[in-house]
Amino acid sequence: MSRATRYARYQRDDRLEISLFPFLSIFLCVMGVLSFINVLSSFSAPQKIELTAQLETGYKVAYQIFSLPDGIISVPPTKYLRKLQAVLDDADKETVDVIIQQREQKTARLKTYTGSIMDAAIEPDIDDILDTIHDIRTLNELALKANYLYEEFILFGIYPNGSQSYQKIRDVMSLTQDSAAISIGLEPLDSNWTLNLKKSPSK
Amino acid sequence: MKDLISLDSLTDIVSNSVGILIIFAVINLIHDNNKTYQLEIPLEHETDLSPVFFISKNDRVLVIDTDTFFANATSQATSKAAINKRLFSLEYFGLLGKIDDKKGISFFARDTSDWPEFKEIEKRSSPLRDSLDKLDPTKQFAYFFVYDNIEDGSSSGSGFEAFRKTREYLKSRSIKSGWQPVNSESPANICSRSFSRRCVYQPSYLGGDSSSSSNFNDKDKSAENVQ
Numbered sequence: 098m099s100r101a102t103r104y105a106r107y108q109r110d111d112r113l114e115i116s117l118f119p120f121l122s123i124f125l126c127v128m129g130v131l132s133f134i135n136v137l138s139s140f141s142a143p144q145k146i147e148l149t150a151q152l153e154t155g156y157k158v159a160y161q162i163f164s165l166p167d168g169i170i171s172v173p174p175t176k177y178l179r180k181l182q183a184v185l186d187d188a189d190k191e192t193v194d195v196i197i198q199q200r201e202q203k204t205a206r207l208k209t210y211t212g213s214i215m216d217a218a219i220e221p222d223i224d225d226i227l228d229t230i231h232d233i234r235t236l237n238e239l240a241l242k243a244n245y246l247y248e249e250f251i252l253f254g255i256y257p258n259g260s261q262s263y264q265k266i267r268d269v270m271s272l273t274q275d276s277a278a279i280s281i282g283l284e285p286l287d288s289n290w291t292l293n294l295k296k297s298p299s300k
Numbered sequence: 301m302k303d304l305i306s307l308d309s310l311t312d313i314v315s316n317s318v319g320i321l322i323i324f325a326v327i328n329l330i331h332d333n334n335k336t337y338q339l340e341i342p343l344e345h346e347t348d349l350s351p352v353f354f355i356s357k358n359d360r361v362l363v364i365d366t367d368t369f370f371a372n373a374t375s376q377a378t379s380k381a382a383i384n385k386r387l388f389s390l391e392y393f394g395l396l397g398k399i400d401d402k403k404g405i406s407f408f409a410r411d412t413s414d415w416p417e418f419k420e421i422e423k424r425s426s427p428l429r430d431s432l433d434k435l436d437p438t439k440q441f442a443y444f445f446v447y448d449n450i451e452d453g454s455s456s457g458s459g460f461e462a463f464r465k466t467r468e469y470l471k472s473r474s475i476k477s478g479w480q481p482v483n484s485e486s487p488a489n490i491c492s493r494s495f496s497r498r499c500v501y502q503p504s505y506l507g508g509d510s511s512s513s514s515n516f517n518d519k520d521k522s523a524e525n526v527q
Binding site: 117120121124128131132135144145146147148149164250252254255256257258259260261263264267268271272280281282283284285286287288289290293 | 307308311315318322325326329335336337338340341343344345446448449450456457460464481485486496497498504
């Protein structure tokens with residue numbers, strides 16, 4: 098096949114040619130913008146976190162308290178409480194039932210809070226703190242009495258400018274003997290980390 | 301233009317590939333939004349080890365030499381400012397002190413320009429690393445007062461990152477550490493337990509080998525999808 102013949106194969110009749118340049122230009126622009134938005138959102142989107150204790154075993158449950166500049170958000174655990182309740186005697190069952198109901202109400206209030214969950218912080222109240230500590234102690238002692246593997250402890254997540262609420266709680270805790278046997282952990286949190294409330298409480 | 305090879309096939313392949321990549325990216329983004337990270341937090345515990353105090357602020361870490369610190373505090377405690385419960389200079393790396401009836405001596409960090417930057421830990425020989433290396437894991441643990449004030453444009457407290465990095469370094473050397481958040485309204489203080497029940501400094505970090513450790517900074521944090 099001669100060069101002339103091969104060249105002739107590419108010779109076509111004059112017809113309407115559509116330039117792909119505008120299409121490619123728009124396409125690449127859209128792609129670039131989408132990628133940019135994707136990268137940007139992956140940096141700025143809040144990361145949902147849940148606090149757990151290091152070396153935590155199955156029966157140890159965290160009572161999470163997030164300390165923010167405007168106050169605290171408490172996330173009480175209800176996991177395993179029904180199982181604990183089942184092994185207790187009638188009087189103790191009632192005690193645990195009251196605690197479960199209070200905690201479920203608290204969690205429901207947080208879940209139904211409209212707006213950013215981080216705005217749900219409330220000023221720590223001394224009586225509330227004392228009640229919380231007393232409940233945790235009661236549950237731990239009931240579990241111990243029933244020889245049931247269950248232990249609650251408190252984990253603090255400290256957001257920037259959140260130290261005042263934390264210090265207030267620790268000050269109150271130092272006033273009561275109820276806190277003596279309760280383990281405590283704390284961790285600094287960045288402001289773009291948010292708490293997770295979507296996990297439904299286990300029965 | 302007429303003599304050029306048609307770009308149709310190339311465009312077709314490129315647009316298909318890019319389209320699939322975009323779908324992947326969107327799916328990934330949605331998945332990421334539903335992801336919950338578990339932060340493993342060490343618990344405070346009683347110890348016989350003695351604390352060595354550090355202050356962390358503005359990405360800097362200062363080791364407190366308690367002998368010098370308290371010698372200076374004692375000499376200044378008779379000053380008029382101290383007696384009137386006003387701030388007085390501790391003459392120690394720009395720290396200011398205040399006598400507090402409930403918490404002993406409270407101290408405030410204002411000027412931190414003389415303090416070592418936490419990035420010095422990565423250098424083989426630096427004053428900060430040398431002072432960290434001097435800690436004896438069988439006798440001492442590190443206790444940090446971490447400033448939680450936020451700088452413009454930052455998502456983290458001014459001392460958080462320095463504290464995390466220093467803690468990781470100490471952990472790799474099997475040195476335990478504990479901490480508490482402080483700021484100008486809730487200042488740091490060093491006092492004896494006999495003085496107040498709040499004067500307790502406990503380690504909350506298990507010293508151990510770094511391979512079994514979890515990191516807590518946003519880049520390295522132990523992440524597990526629990527959904």
